[in-house]
Amino acid sequence: MTEQSIAKSFEVNKQWDKAIEKYKEIYQNDKSLYIISKLLWCYSRNKDYSSAKKYCEILIKNEPNNPKWFYMMGYQYYMEKHWEKAIEYFEKALSIKPNYFVVLYRISYAYLQCAGEYMKLTKSEYWNAIGYLNKAHETWNNFSKEERVKEKNTYFNVCFTHGKAFMLIPNKNKDAINYFESALQIKDDYNCRYNLCKCLYFNKEYERAKEALPKVKKFYILELEAQIENKFCLLYTSDAADDLI
Numbered sequence: 001m002t003e004q005s006i007a008k009s010f011e012v013n014k015q016w017d018k019a020i021e022k023y024k025e026i027y028q029n030d031k032s033l034y035i036i037s038k039l040l041w042c043y044s045r046n047k048d049y050s051s052a053k054k055y056c057e058i059l060i061k062n063e064p065n066n067p068k069w070f071y072m073m074g075y076q077y078y079m080e081k082h083w084e085k086a087i088e089y090f091e092k093a094l095s096i097k098p099n100y101f102v103v104l105y106r107i108s109y110a111y112l113q114c115a116g117e118y119m120k121l122t123k124s125e126y127w128n129a130i131g132y133l134n135k136a137h138e139t140w141n142n143f144s145k146e147e148r149v150k151e152k153n154t155y156f157n158v159c160f161t162h163g164k165a166f167m168l169i170p171n172k173n174k175d176a177i178n179y180f181e182s183a184l185q186i187k188d189d190y191n192c193r194y195n196l197c198k199c200l201y202f203n204k205e206y207e208r209a210k211e212a213l214p215k216v217k218k219f220y221i222l223e224l225e226a227q228i229e230n231k232f233c234l235l236y237t238s239d240a241a242d243d244l245i
Contacts, residue, residue: 007038016046033062040072049076067096071103083110099139101151105158108132112165121169133162152186159183160192167199174203190214194221201228 001009003026010019019042027035040055056073063069074089090107093100111129112120120126136158143151163179166172180196183189193214200209201224209228214221 016042049080052076067093083113086110101139102154104132104136105154109161156183156186173199190216
């Protein structure tokens with residue numbers, strides 16, 4: 001086996017420490033952008049974001065028009081929850097490739113984290129996030145069938161994030177429901193079901209809320225189920241009383 005195939009084998013098996021050591025050995029004699037990108041990837045996967053950023057800097061310097069390296073630099077800051085710095089690099093990636101789908105998702109999430117929950121509707125960061133989410137939907141709608149298959153997990157995240165951004169906002173709650181339902185068409189996720197269920201509950205759609213309940217016995221889901229059952233019973237009792245009048 002060649003040195004690169006050995007390193008690749010470690011990488012495929014997610015043995016990140018071993019992969020890094022092997023790629024570092026190779027790097028002594030081969031400083032190609034390919035090997036640098038492998039070191040970036042392995043360091044990032046090993047959660048050594050500081051080291052990953054050093055290799056990102058080299059790649060950006062050598063390929064300043066490649067949006068992938070700006071995305072990758074932003075991703076390291078994103079994983080460190082340095083949202084503003086992540087946004088800075090995501091913006092640079094999008095200035096080169098405006099429809100960079102995963103970046104549209106991540107920058108919207110980062111902006112939402114900057115906005116927080118308190119009075120978020122008054123903050124530009126919140127509306128920036130919504131703008132990028134809308135752009136992500138527009139990009140998805142223009143995808144080919146093959147592109148949708150490739151990007152479906154990212155689109156799940158787009159729909160879920162958009163639903164979370166809109167839930168509990170009175171005039172947007174129905175939109176949140178639609179986004180959660182769109183996400184669930186891609187994959188059945190209990191957290192998404194839970195949030196859909198909450199939206200339906202707050203929208204007083206108790207029967208639909210019961211149907212949406214995830215089949216997971218977590219305390220907060222059981223608590224929501226009890227609240228729905230209570231409202232559903234009260235509604236049923238009220239309707240029965242009306243029939244007697």
